[in-house]
Amino acid sequence: MLLPKFKFHEPKTEQEACQILTEYGDKARPIAGGTDLVVNMKKKLMSPEHVVSLSRIASLKGLQKENGFVKIGACFTVADMIEAKDIRENVNALSAGAAALGSPLVRNLATIGGNLGSARPAADLPPPLMAYGATLILKSGKGKRNIAIDDFFKSPGTTECRPDEFIAEIQVLTPPAGAGAGYINLGARKAQDCNIVNVASFICLNKSGVIDTARVILGCVGPVHLRAPAAEKILMGEKPDKVLFRQAADAAKTDCLPITDFRGTGEYKRAMVGVLTQRTLEIALDEAKKNN
């Protein structure tokens, strides 16, 4: 399997990267770990004339906790995300997503920015990031802009990111007291798999123990990761228990559009949306209670 011919650029600063992307526009494609892009190029699904590596830009590799946010550079690797104490202690469901992604070899190369930028509906990092209500910082020669992750994905492989832009940073608000989140991915095997369904849930309990924020995100069952509005509506304003979660899980099954393919029937995927919604809500509740 051949790689199509392309010109390779290795800018050392964000500014340099902006210049290159502005110059080549939609003929260019940023690369970080390359675990998605190179595979797709070999399969001839993509053939950018210019590949712009972001891996030498030191400012994209940071991780900091600042002003109530966990800020993760786009080139922070998935392997490092699993190890990072700031992520594990503040946004644990994101750690779970990172641990579920690929194999150790893939995780050593793959980055958080790449997992979002490639916009695969089965990806492991979008559900927890959407559950936490993360924000993406996009940069270009025209400056930077913030975009809510819910607005980022457009369709499989396409995002809000313009050809002259790159993802610079992901900011996650540290959940307040009473909040918790859970992430579960289901494949045919425990590791190195393409998910059949993946779900993340986030709830926040107010002082009287009532859910005042609920986000349920469904992966693999639509062109992009989906919020589950019917499920969230059932959760809001209620006290959490198994029965409520069961109702939310049933509602989530109506919030998705699974297709039948060789990985599973739509029917099975829909059933699994229910199971994983229930189970991730239970994890979220446990964490919310501990986090009080």
Place this chain on the structure above:
Amino acid sequence: MKGNIIGKRIPRIDSVPKATGTAEYTVDLKLPGMIYGKILRSPLPHARIKSLDVSAAEALPGVCAVITAADVPMGKFSFFQWLADKTIFSSDKVRYVGDEVAAVAAIDADTAEKAIELIQVDYDPLPAVFETEEAMTADAPLIHDQESNIGFKVERHFGDPDNAFESCDFVVEGCYKTDRVAHCCLEVSNCVASWTPEGRLSIWTNAQAPHTQRQEVARILEIPLQDVRIINSHMGGGFGSKLVMDMKLPIAAVLSKKTGRPVKIQNTRAEEFSTAKTRYGYTMYVKTGAKKDGTLQARTVRVIADNGAYHDKGPATLNFSSMMFATLYNIPNIHYEGMVVYTNKQMSTAFRGFGNPQLTFACEVQLDELAEKIGMDPVEIRRINANTPGQKLQCGAVVPTCGLRECIEVAAQNIAWKEKYNRKDKLRGVGVANMVHTAAGGRYYGYNATDSFIKVADDGTVSIVTPGLEMGQGVHTVVAMIVAEELGLDMKSVKVLSNDTDLTPYDLGSWGSRATFVVGNAALATAREARVVIIETAAKMLDTKPEFIDLENGMAVARGPGMPEKSVSMGKLAAYAINNMKAPISVKGQWADDIPEDWDIKTEFVKNVRSFAFATQTCEVEIDKDTGEVKVLKFVAAHETGTTMNEMLAEGQIEGAVMQGIGFTLMESMTLDNGRVVNDGFLDYKLPTFGEQPEIDVQLIETGDPHGPYGAKGIGEAGLVPTAAALANAIYNASGIRVTELPITREFMLNALREK
């Protein structure tokens, strides 16, 4: 047995290069001047070739040669030549997605790939058929110029099953199916061919049977056998997929002859999944009858095996599974009918167990159904019907040693059968299955003999030239252990030379759990010859009698009544033989299977197997009622080894095989879309990984064997033979769901749980 070396936990002699990544496989090979070949394969499952135009490919700069059916001998070929049905390239029609149509050689792999895309082929699509029972219908498209798609049939018959069923108290009948699964060798099929001007064709490849592949290459290219040489390296897995020559060997050879340069052809992983052949999928109609005391009286089976588009090992697979069918239990009335049926899919071939895992799944699941009908514990019905040492079976086979009852006991005990069977809580359950397998390959070639050579160097190193084909199973380590044991050496002092048909004696290769048995026996005979010569030399050197000499710790030591102990190192002794006796120490030893000369495989087919190894596996599973996931909690694999040569190797073989069996049972399947393999990579072909590995308690039962080296039996395949049935039976015990078709996917389990 515990010797100084045999029976010990000895690390593999190739463990350091393999663990550190320095071991060189054939895929790593680069020869000076080497160019790269690539095969153009059919994109359609069944089609006539209307026209073929290679001119654009030939015109591409960097292309050295383009070949089609016009450039190669077009005699038909098959492993069994009397079933020959495949040419090197398809010239008239293609019969599966992947069929070879043309090939190129170019200065690099990129150019070869580009050139392939430039070849224009005009196809006229034909109706295709993918399911065996559909292919057997009168209006099915015919894949070859034959009256039907049934390619081969075999029948075995003992006693009078029809009458016996009449007198049985209980009879069960059912249909069972197993899927086509891939060998998943980590090293893909590949070769480098170099056809030099003097007319010698050397092929470096990962072959499990280099000597028979050498014959196959000569046969298909219509050249003298002496012109062909096959060379192996370290090998990244075989499992049966690399027994019969792949067409890339003659294709690379012709490309090399045309260009005068060595040519490499290597499968991509997608090509490997689509064309490197699969396990024969079996559809089995089975009927079993027993008396109310549980004794089995009659059993019949009709096996329909999925051949794929061309013949390969189908007849041998059917024959072999018929033998195991007749010998697992001593059933007086048996009928076996087997057939291979052509479909428009990639070819099937041998795969660890050779038809036996498929048939054992059906028979051992049905035995549980029968036990339930009788009201008998599954362990008990197996105990009642187990063979015993020395038993002569109704089908004519004799089992000289048999540890099946010990296997059943330990497997039941270690899974805590009594507490766990029928506990009916939390969707947890236990299952059991027995198996028998050859412990010594097969005799169907009509001969089964090999030899090896030993030389002793003046540095004390002992080298053995063996045909033992190392494909990762550890036969070179076993051969070195045998030499070290017999000559009183440590493992470092023994060197194993192999891997080249110009160097090694003739042997049939590594398959059928035969390598330790056959090649090991030859190594043992050779080492014992060497021992005699070494001791005679030492007696001369130390001025004593041979009977006073012993070999230990790299020394020949003389101890006798009234004499002081004297000793000499192996190196000095070898130097003395070379310099003083003018008789360097080098010997030959051989082993030949005493196959009866009047043996007729058709009437006395059970004599194909020299020695049998029995086993019992038990397991515990838990089913997730929400997702349908079957969690395998524990396996106990109690296997008869005769004599355990090396516990580490035996455990590794069985653990690996159980994992392969778990994949076969729960996950693996070739998914096709109009004949094209959809899941042609490790992401979507679900091979289990360490996440799925349960605790595997391997129990090695030493019963000895009258013919094996030190009493050893081969155990290379046995580990996955009963695995599927044990799992399916545990699933029934946990859930009440009787599974008759593999793989048992989560979705299947969830739907079945909901229907209950």
